[in-house]
Amino acid sequence: MIKTHIVPLLDVVRETHDTTTYRFRADIGGEPGQFVMVWIPRQDELPMALSYLGPVKGVTVRVYGDATEAFTSFRPGQRIGIRGPYGNSFRLEGERVLAVAGGVGMASLIAPIEAFSHQGARVTTALGARSAKDLLFVDRAQSAGEVHVATDDGSRGFHGFVPSLSDRLMDRHTFDQVVTCGPERMMKLVVDSALKRNLKVHASVERYMKCGIGICDACALDDRLVCADGPVFSGEALAASEDFGRWRRDKSGRRIPV
Amino acid sequence: MVDLETDVAGLHLWNPTMLASGFLDETGGSLLRVYREGAGAVVTKSIGPEAREGYPNPTIVELDVGMLNAVGLPNPGISEYEREVKLALKGGAIVVGSVYGKDPPEYARVAASMASYGVQAIELNLSCPHAKGLGTEIAQSEEAVQEFTRAVKDAVHVPVFSKLSPNVSDIAAFGKAAERGGADGIVAINTVKAMTVSPELKMPVLANKYGGLSGPAIRPIGVKAVYDLYEAVDVPVVGVGGIETGRDALEYIMAGASAVQVGTGIVARGTGVFESIKKEIASLLEEVGLASVTEAVGVAHD
Numbered sequence: 001m002i003k004t005h006i007v008p009l010l011d012v013v014r015e016t017h018d019t020t021t022y023r024f025r026a027d028i029g030g031e032p033g034q035f036v037m038v039w040i041p042r043q044d045e046l047p048m049a050l051s052y053l054g055p056v057k058g059v060t061v062r063v064y065g066d067a068t069e070a071f072t073s074f075r076p077g078q079r080i081g082i083r084g085p086y087g088n089s090f091r092l093e094g095e096r097v098l099a100v101a102g103g104v105g106m107a108s109l110i111a112p113i114e115a116f117s118h119q120g121a122r123v124t125t126a127l128g129a130r131s132a133k134d135l136l137f138v139d140r141a142q143s144a145g146e147v148h149v150a151t152d153d154g155s156r157g158f159h160g161f162v163p164s165l166s167d168r169l170m171d172r173h174t175f176d177q178v179v180t181c182g183p184e185r186m187m188k189l190v191v192d193s194a195l196k197r198n199l200k201v202h203a204s205v206e207r208y209m210k211c212g213i214g215i216c217d218a219c220a221l222d223d224r225l226v227c228a229d230g231p232v233f234s235g236e237a238l239a240a241s242e243d244f245g246r247w248r249r250d251k252s253g254r255r256i257p258v
Numbered sequence: 259m260v261d262l263e264t265d266v267a268g269l270h271l272w273n274p275t276m277l278a279s280g281f282l283d284e285t286g287g288s289l290l291r292v293y294r295e296g297a298g299a300v301v302t303k304s305i306g307p308e309a310r311e312g313y314p315n316p317t318i319v320e321l322d323v324g325m326l327n328a329v330g331l332p333n334p335g336i337s338e339y340e341r342e343v344k345l346a347l348k349g350g351a352i353v354v355g356s357v358y359g360k361d362p363p364e365y366a367r368v369a370a371s372m373a374s375y376g377v378q379a380i381e382l383n384l385s386c387p388h389a390k391g392l393g394t395e396i397a398q399s400e401e402a403v404q405e406f407t408r409a410v411k412d413a414v415h416v417p418v419f420s421k422l423s424p425n426v427s428d429i430a431a432f433g434k435a436a437e438r439g440g441a442d443g444i445v446a447i448n449t450v451k452a453m454t455v456s457p458e459l460k461m462p463v464l465a466n467k468y469g470g471l472s473g474p475a476i477r478p479i480g481v482k483a484v485y486d487l488y489e490a491v492d493v494p495v496v497g498v499g500g501i502e503t504g505r506d507a508l509e510y511i512m513a514g515a516s517a518v519q520v521g522t523g524i525v526a527r528g529t530g531v532f533e534s535i536k537k538e539i540a541s542l543l544e545e546v547g548l549a550s551v552t553e554a555v556g557v558a559h560d
Contacts, residue, residue: 003320006458037316041459045315079458083320210329211318213525215281217303218332223287228528251311253284253303253334255341 004039004081010056011076016134019104020072021051021060026082030057031089032112033204033232037212039081040074043067047209047227049108049181050085051137053115057082060107060136086212087231092116093200094176099125099141100166100190102182106136108204108231109181117144124148126169128162128182131155163189170197177201178235184258188245191235201235207248220249260540261550264298266494266516267417267442269379271298271352274511274539274551275532278498278521279304279356279381279421282529284333286345293351296532301354301519302343304383307368309335314465319454324473324500325522326452328466331358336371343375354419356381362409373414380414382407382441385423385448397423397448400435407439417442419496422483424476425451429483430490437491444487445496445519447480473522474500481513488514488556502526504538511539511551512558 011023028036030050038059039045044067052058063069074080090112097116101109106127117123123145129135132155141147149157150165158165163186170178170193178194180187181204194201207219207226214228221243224230238244248258262273277300282288289300312332319326333339336357346353355372357380359365369380384406385397396402407420420436422429424447433444449470454463462468480499487495497510498519507518523531539551548554 001322002454002456002463003322004316004456004463006456039316039463041461044465045317081316081456081459081463210312210315210332211327213318213320214528215521215524216318216329217282217284217288220285220288223285223291225282225288249285252309252332254309254338255334 004083006079006081008079009074009076012074015060015136019060019062019136021058022071022074022080023052023056023058024080024082025056028057028082028085030085032115033090033108034085034087035231036082036084036086037209040067040071041080043070045081047212049111049204051107051110053111060104062104084212086227088229090179090202090204090232092119092121092177095121096173096175096177097121097123098166098169098175098178099123100162100178100180100182101125102128102162102186103130103134104136105180105182105204109179110137110140112179113141113144124169124173124175126150126162126166128165128186162186163193166190167193170194170199175199179203184245188238191238195235195239202232203235203238204231205233205244206231208251218249218251218253260543260548261552262536262540264517264551266496267379267419269299269352269417271517273298273536274507274517275535276354276496276517276519277301278519279383280329281521281524284342286342289342289346289353290349290351292529292532293346293349295529296536298517299352299354299378300346301381302339302356302377303333304331304356304358305333305336305339305368305372306331306358307336307364309333309338316463316465319463320525321454321473321475323475324471325525326454326464326469326471327449328464328469330466336368340375343372343377347376353377354379354381356383356421357410358383362406365406366409366413369410369418370413373416377416379417379419380410381419381421381445382410383421385421385425397432398426400431403432404435404439407436407441411440419443419445421445421448423448424479424483424499430486433487433491437493441493443494443496444491445498446483446487447476447499450476450479472500474502476500477506477509481509484510484515485513485558488559501535502531504535504540504542507535507539508542508554511554512556514556514559516555
């Protein structure tokens with residue numbers, strides 16, 4: 001018996017021009033911030049954060065290669081493989097949370113945003129994207145709390161990068177905890193900034209993966225594994241990391257710049 | 259106090275557990291972590307002359323009886339890997355460098371570089387069953403096993419271990435071939451050729467279609483191989499295949515293994531598996547009235 005759940009897609013929802021959500025039913029549990037390995041038959045198997053928890057789960061992915069491109073042509077009823085959920089999760093630590101998302105990083109952060117709000121926390125979201133048309137899950141974040149938007153081109157909200165926006169929010173308001181997901185250099189700015197203010201901060205890190213279960217070493221971050229020890233790491237751990245914000249591994253295991 | 263120390267062809271280990279090749283061994287950071295968490299030695303990912311990406315995913319399938327993989331020998335290449343090996347060695351790890359190549363001179367070249375980085379032994383991946391034209395052919399010809407082992411043996415001054423495939427009719431004959439080639443030790447077994455098909459999707463799950471089975475399902479196959487090898491060869495044998503507990507390790511040790519390797523066991527028990535196995539070996543040896551690991555080696559033979 002294989003432990004991969006082969007499930008039909010229930011719904012395929014185009015979120016933005018390049019980002020799609022795939023919904024499926026799988027009785028596998030799942031905590032906010034955890035990921036699953038998604039087998040797109042004949043294409044690839046890729047790690048994806050759960051963007052929807054609950055009985056009908058979901059993953060939300062931006063097209064960034066052949067497999068994710070081919071995935072967009074999948075229709076409800078077509079089957080995919082799901083194994084997991086894997087990794088650790090975001091935990092609520094306090095009453096006032098700042099969530100800082102960059103681009104499709106929002107796919108990882110929306111589940112914790114909703115979960116924290118549901119647990120009674122006051123959640124403020126700083127959501128950044130290249131342009132207004134790239135903004136993801138604005139409505140869901142608004143239902144969970146306050147939302148501030150930043151776009152690189154100024155087409156909506158704050159004109160600039162989201163770390164500048166989150167810096168302003170950290171200056172003006174009191175938070176107990178910061179959570180972030182997005183491009184690594186962006187997260188590094190947010191982590192450094194939060195640590196400077198003595199705020200608890202956690203970031204969800206992304207790496208190329210093969211196994212997802214802590215053995216293949218493809219997702220090594222220093223001597224930790226993103227799949228098994230992460231994907232969520234504390235700001236202190238990331239500040240001490242030689243790799244975070246600087247180095248990752250390619251498919252052969254070569255160390256290359258982030 | 260039970261003595262866990264063991265010796266494999268001059269390679270002295272504080273305890274008989276080793277990290278098996280292919281697990282947490284692509285980076286120096288992970289090798290060192292596993293060593294620090296209790297392994298007696300760590301074996302590197304199989305390294306070849308050039309960087310290799312391996313097969314597309316899915317490369318692993320979790321099964322209820324073990325794990326199926328066709329990763330396809332991903333590795334950064336011997337030059338790039340210097341940094342990783344040296345990081346582990348600098349931290350004090352005992353490192354066995356696993357190598358592969360396309361022909362004897364290439365094996366010898368990669369092994370010589372690996373040895374020059376300071377590894378304490380070389381392991382030859384002769385039996386990787388899922389890299390077309392690389393592992394399969396070598397491991398399934400006694401002449402090739404002897405020839406490839408000899409080429410590496412002549413190129414390095416550290417102990418050389420030949421890792422054998424179970425996908426042959428008589429593994430003892432292959433052990434003898436490796437011994438004729440000058441092997442200082444035998445490692446057995448590599449994964450068992452296997453496939454799994456998804457009925458819902460009507461296709462094999464692995465992108466490579468077939469791969470190698472590891473985990474509890476192959477343990478009895480490995481124990482038999484080690485038992486046969488222990489009778490057939492004079493050099494020490496290292497047992498590997500489905501070891502998750504101290505009890506599993508002792509099956510191999512009593513069948514004739516001087517040390518054991520653990521890979522898939524990490525999935526079930528995490529990197530703490532080495533420390534757990536050590537404790538379990540000590541307690542079980544005490545229970546059966548043996549004072550040391552070395553005393554237990556081969557006791558299952560008449």
